[in-house]
Amino acid sequence: MADSMTKFTLPLILDSVFYFVVTSQLVFTKIICTLVVPLCGAKYISNEVLTNENPVATGEPVRINKKGQSLTSDLRLFEDLSPICESQIYCQGEVLKDVQLARIFEDSKTFVDKKLRFPEREILQRYQALKANAGNRGLTKDDLKKFVEDNFEEAEELENWIPPDFTDRPALASLVADWKYKKWILLLNQIWKQLGKKMNIDVLVNADRHSLIYVENGFFIPGGRFLELYYWDTYWIVRGVLLCDMPNTARGIIENIISIVQRFGYMLNGSRRYYTGRTQPPLLIQMAATYYTTTNDLGFIKNNILTFEREFQFWLNNRMVSPNKQNTVEPFPGQGLQCNDPVSIPGIPTSLRNSTQQWDFPSCWPPLQAMVIQGLDRTYDINAQLVAYNLASKWVFTNYIGYSRTGTMFEKYDALRLGTPGGGGEYRSQTGFGWTNGVIFELFARWGNLLTSAEASVQINPSEGLKRL
Numbered sequence: 031m032a033d034s035m036t037k038f039t040l041p042l043i044l045d046s047v048f049y050f051v052v053t054s055q056l057v058f059t060k061i062i063c064t065l066v067v068p069l070c071g072a073k074y075i076s077n078e079v080l081t082n083e084n085p086v087a088t089g090e091p092v093r094i095n096k097k098g099q100s101l102t103s104d105l106r107l108f109e110d111l112s113p114i115c116e117s118q119i120y121c122q123g124e125v126l127k128d129v130q131l132a133r134i135f136e137d138s139k140t141f142v143d144k145k146l147r148f149p150e151r152e153i154l155q156r157y158q159a160l161k162a163n164a165g166n167r168g169l170t171k172d173d174l175k176k177f178v179e180d181n182f183e184e185a186e187e188l189e190n191w192i193p194p195d196f197t198d199r200p201a202l203a204s205l206v207a208d209w210k211y212k213k214w215i216l217l218l219n220q221i222w223k224q225l226g227k228k229m230n231i232d233v234l235v236n237a238d239r240h241s242l243i244y245v246e247n248g249f250f251i252p253g254g255r256f257l258e259l260y261y262w263d264t265y266w267i268v269r270g271v272l273l274c275d276m277p278n279t280a281r282g283i284i285e286n287i288i289s290i291v292q293r294f295g296y297m298l299n300g301s302r303r304y305y306t307g308r309t310q311p312p313l314l315i316q317m318a319a320t321y322y323t324t325t326n327d328l329g330f331i332k333n334n335i336l337t338f339e340r341e342f343q344f345w346l347n348n349r350m351v352s353p354n355k356q357n358t359v360e361p362f363p364g365q366g367l368q369c370n371d372p373v374s375i376p377g378i379p380t381s382l383r384n385s386t387q388q389w390d391f392p393s394c395w396p397p398l399q400a401m402v403i404q405g406l407d408r409t410y411d412i413n414a415q416l417v418a419y420n421l422a423s424k425w426v427f428t429n430y431i432g433y434s435r436t437g438t439m440f441e442k443y444d445a446l447r448l449g450t451p452g453g454g455g456e457y458r459s460q461t462g463f464g465w466t467n468g469v470i471f472e473l474f475a476r477w478g479n480l481l482t483s484a485e486a487s488v489q490i491n492p493s494e495g496l497k498r499l
């Protein structure tokens with residue numbers, strides 16, 4: 031197994047990722063700039079944003095300094111961080127520090143997702159009074175717990191939302207030949223109804239009491255602990271939504287992201303105040319491109335082109351990295367992708383290092399599977415396409431087995447254990463799951479006529495496979 035894994039060399043994977051993200055953004059931006067806004071004239075983003083050492087490649091937070099300027103010339107300058115937002119509760123200050131360090135909640139996200147029962151200033155005054163009262167004895171964990179109960183609440187920030195254009199039988203299902211997979215696709219389509227959310231008006235009216243940032247239209251959360259709109263997750267969600275025949279919903283979701291860019295100058299990591307100062311891989315333009323190629327809605331592009339350009343400029347001005355030796359990846363001598371070798375792992379792990387962190391071995395993440403598979407597929411080289419298909423069939427199969435056993439879809443999967451969620455990091459693997467489902471819809475849109483749920487035949491033979499593709 032380790033042997034077959036080493037055949038997926040980093041350079042090839044990075045090339046595919048680069049091809050997928052950078053080229054598609056470049057091409058679409060160039061096209062819309064030429065057609066719609068002659069004044070764009072932008073320089074285009076360097077592939078260095080996707081080097082192995084760069085957190086951009088993992089979707090982990092990317093930091094921005096006080097003035098919203100670049101820290102990317104050396105991404106290790108993280109100690110130069112500014113407070114990420116002004117809130118003395120959600121983003122910085124004593125209350126946040128004391129509550130989080132006391133580990134009152136198992137998940138560090140629980141506290142910062144709560145609503146304030148009183149104005150922030152009042153809560154801070156109460157906290158000072160409580161501390162003064164405790165004197166030298168200091169506050170116990172129970173004191174802190176009570177303080178949190180008295181001053182914060184678990185508000186219903188989101189309402190369930192069924193998209194008005196939802197359909198039980200998206201056309202995609204008719205492309206799926208294998209009946210077990212077809213049934214599964216229809217079940218996955220139903221999950222949109224669980225992940226669909228609209229924000230409660232209180233998030234708008236009492237904005238200073240919530241960490242959640244209000245957006246007007248319905249959207250899909252990733253699932254589990256992630257109860258907000260995420261940037262790069264939304265790209266695969268939007269593509270899945272379009273494949274499930276919900277173009278109006280897709281447009282509304284993109285408009286939500288546009289509204290955040292208009293407000294902050296870039297799309298935050300997610301729609302929470304504590305995510306200001308961080309972002310994720312820039313996929314707004316690709317979302318718009320997918321929406322446009324599906325709907326031909328040029329009016330939408332025209333109406334929003336300046337916002338796309340604004341976000342693009344943010345990346346050019348703040349997230350460019352100069353190419354240098356440190357950022358380059360040397361090929362491993364003697365290792366290369368053998369296109370006619372069987373793919374014997376269910377997914378491509380993010381790295382080969384088992385660091386116990388979730389973005390390392392053995393976790394396999396859906397967005398990265400999509401980038402590698404689609405990058406290979408879009409080379410139009412028949413051997414690369416065959417590898418792409420085989421990777422896709424393994425990935426679909428591990429997702430299917432996981433679903434058959436548990437009735438859920440995971441945010442990531444294990445490279446060594448079929449149908450098993452990935453692990454590591456600070457929280458348990460979450461279910462739902464927005465981008466996981468989106469990627470599955472995409473793979474069926476491409477290979478629905480070939481993919482099969484019979485384990486023995488998930489592998490296409492090179493000689494026969496080449497003909498069938």
Ligand SMILES: OC[C@H]1O[C@H](O[C@H]2O[C@H](CO)[C@@H](O)[C@H](O)[C@H]2O)[C@H](O)[C@@H](O)[C@@H]1O
Pocket residue numbers: 088089090091139252256260261262263299300310441456
């Ligand atoms: O709390 C830990 C991290 O949680 C988020 O990151 C993970 O989930 C996101 C939503 O699916 C996904 O976009 C990201 O790639 C995952 O690593 C959050 O975005 C991080 O900021 C946070 O550190």
